Amino acid sequence: MKTKTLSILLAMGSGLSGMSYNAQAQVEEKGLIQTQVVTRQQADVSHYDGAVFYSYFIGDTVGSTGAIAGMAVIEPGFEIHPPHEHIDEEYLTVVSGQGEWSVNGKTFPANTGDMIYVAPNDSHGIFNTGEVPLVFVVSRWKSQQPSAN
Known part of the structure; x- marks a missing residue:
């Protein structure tokens, strides 16, 4: 049972990481604000x-x-x-x-x-x-x- 649950979680994680990559590609393509750190000196x-x-x-x-x-x-x-x-x-x-x-x-x-x-x-x-x-x-x-x- 634990092995089956772990397999399902790993499969879901793989799918989610793919979605994350696709979302990041859309952000870059559309010129949206990206995840980043901006210091006060850069503002x-x-x-x-x-x-x-x-x-x-x-x-x-x-x-x-x-x-x-x-x-x-x-x-x-x-x-x-x-x-x-x-x-x-x-x-x-x-x-x-x-x-x-x-x-x-x-x-x-x-x-x-x-x-x-x-x-x-x-x-x-x-x-x-x-x-x-x-x-x-x-x-x-x-x-x-x-x-x-």
């Missing part, structure tokens, strides 16, 4: 008044279009931009520092380890209310459907 840098944004990945992936993954560093008393809206969905996570989220006209504390999900067309922003730089990471992509809000 594209955008400077703002009191903030810096590092773009690590921009483009399409196997399951999304218009994806952006990056990190912002906001100095005390600043925001990277005023609260805004867009058709993309996104997650933002505070890595260090403290501030204040603005979500659809309401404010909430933003502390190290906090995360927010933003649906399409919802107003959102973050302001550094602390005494040290606020760092957050963002993952954003084009939504498949408009917001239900």
Whole structure:
């Protein structure tokens, strides 16, 4: 029984590795973002008044279009931009520092380890209310459907 189970698992593993190879070939062929490590020194840098944004990945992936993954560093008393809206969905996570989220006209504390999900067309922003730089990471992509809000 153990031999039969092991044979089945090995056969499944072989099939899955073939699927993995085919998926990688499709990624390369379509010019999609590939699995890779990008250092902060390699990221594209955008400077703002009191903030810096590092773009690590921009483009399409196997399951999304218009994806952006990056990190912002906001100095005390600043925001990277005023609260805004867009058709993309996104997650933002505070890595260090403290501030204040603005979500659809309401404010909430933003502390190290906090995360927010933003649906399409919802107003959102973050302001550094602390005494040290606020760092957050963002993952954003084009939504498949408009917001239900």
